[in-house]
Amino acid sequence: MIINGKDLASQIESEIREEIKTIGIPKLVAIVVGADEGTKSYMRSIQKVGEKLGIEVELVDLPKESSTDEVRNVISGLSSQKDGIIVGRPFPLHIDEQQIIASILPEKDVDCLHPINLGLLFLGTPRFSPCTPQAVIEILNRTNTTICGKKVTIVGRSNIVGKPLAMMLSKRGVDATVTVCHTKTQNLSVHTRNADILIAAAGYPCLINAEMVKSGAIVIDVGVNLKDGKLVGDVNFPDVEPKASLITPVPGGVGPITTRILMKNVLLAKRLSSKI
Ligand SMILES: NC(=O)c1ccc[n+]([C@@H]2O[C@H](COP(=O)([O-])OP(=O)(O)OC[C@H]3O[C@@H](n4cnc5c(N)ncnc54)[C@H](OP(=O)(O)O)[C@@H]3O)[C@@H](O)[C@H]2O)c1
Structure with missing residues (x-):
């Protein structure tokens, strides 16, 4: 069966709309520094989803020659006005990415990049869940997939996808047995x-x-790649689909859910800020 990410995304949207009725309009700011077209287009898509759901999303587009300190100053200036802050990556090479991330208040770090938030995730007591890994878990949960005791292989060990996802799936209470592969995997x-x-x-x-792929496996494709002018995943979809019991397409699989998880994190940040 092909998993329809847009259907799952609209379920999450209904939950978000309901919550906004109680907590009021959350405010997110997305900051990009001399960003490429891909990053800008991702941020515009976040803005579009926010508008649709009644979440205020401001885009701040800084010139590419901005220094690390200038970007940090913009972040601290916006901190008191916004519930959530995200930054577009990659940054220009002269920018110290870790310093920028560390300058976001952990309570407003809705992309879950701050070392404190990653530390909490590692300890199994997360504040925010990183958006793409959580999108994968939402897909599994919302398709009633049993994770406990299952053998999960993740191809990729990045700090934003593979590594946190391995942590989240092997956590006590989720209980998968996880293998993480990378370019040096034999x-x-x-x-x-x-x-x-x-x-x-x-x-x-x-x-x-x-x-x-094992016959009957569940296949979740996080990859987004441009090939011959078309968006494709890391999975050869027409080849693998007949063998999988459940599979996500690209586009229309993990992507739409990731942006809705981000919005859920903005709601959580608003709830946290009202307690600060
Ligand atoms: N749908 C969404 O919401 C969403 C969100 C984020 C990212 N993405 C997409 O997901 C993909 C991964 O993103 P990322 O940021 O995690 O990428 P990344 O930082 O480039 O990491 C890629 C990881 O995959 C491993 N890898 C690359 N080629 C491999 C190969 N041939 N065999 C085995 N392992 C291989 C790399 O191994 P090494 O560590 O050894 O280099 C690395 O650990 C990209 O296509 C990105 O566009 C999608």
Whole structure:
């Protein structure tokens, strides 16, 4: 079965609309520094989703020659006015990304990048959930997939997807047995074929083919790649789909859910800020 990310996203939207009735309009600011078209377009899509849901999203587009200190000053200036702050990455090379992230108040770090928030996640007591990993977990939960005791293979170990997702899936109470693969993994297909749930987050177009997938596996494709002018995932979809019991397409799978999880985090930040 093909998982329709847009349907799941609209379920989450209804939950968000209901919550806004109680807590009022949350405010998010998205800051980009000399961003490429891809990052700007991602931020515009966040703004569009926010508008649709009644969440205020301000885009701040700083010139590419801005210094690390200038960006930090903008962040601290906006901190008191906004519930949530996100920054567009990658930054220009002269910018110290870790300093920028550390300058976001942890209570407003709705992308869950701050070391304190990652530390809380590591300890199993998260404040925010990182958006893309949480989107994967929402897909599994909302399709009534049993995770406990399942063998999960994640292809990719980045700080924003693979690593936090491994942490979240192996947490006590979620209880998957997780294997994390990367570019130095020997015999990748041995690990992917072993998986009850295979998660591709490599950023490598059509890396996963049918021979690499166990029959009846659940396949979640996080990858977003441009190939021959078309958006494709890390999974060769037409090849793998007949073999999978559940599979997400690209586009229209994980992506729409990720942006709704971000909005859920903005709501949480608003609730936290009213307690500060
Ligand atoms: N749908 C969404 O909401 C969403 C959100 C975020 C990202 N994405 C997409 O997800 C993909 C991954 O993003 P990211 O930020 O995690 O990327 P990243 O920082 O480039 O990390 C990619 C990871 O995959 C591993 N990898 C790359 N090629 C591989 C291969 N051939 N075999 C095995 N492992 C391989 C890398 O291994 P090494 O560590 O050894 O280099 C690395 O750990 C991208 O396509 C991105 O656009 C989608």
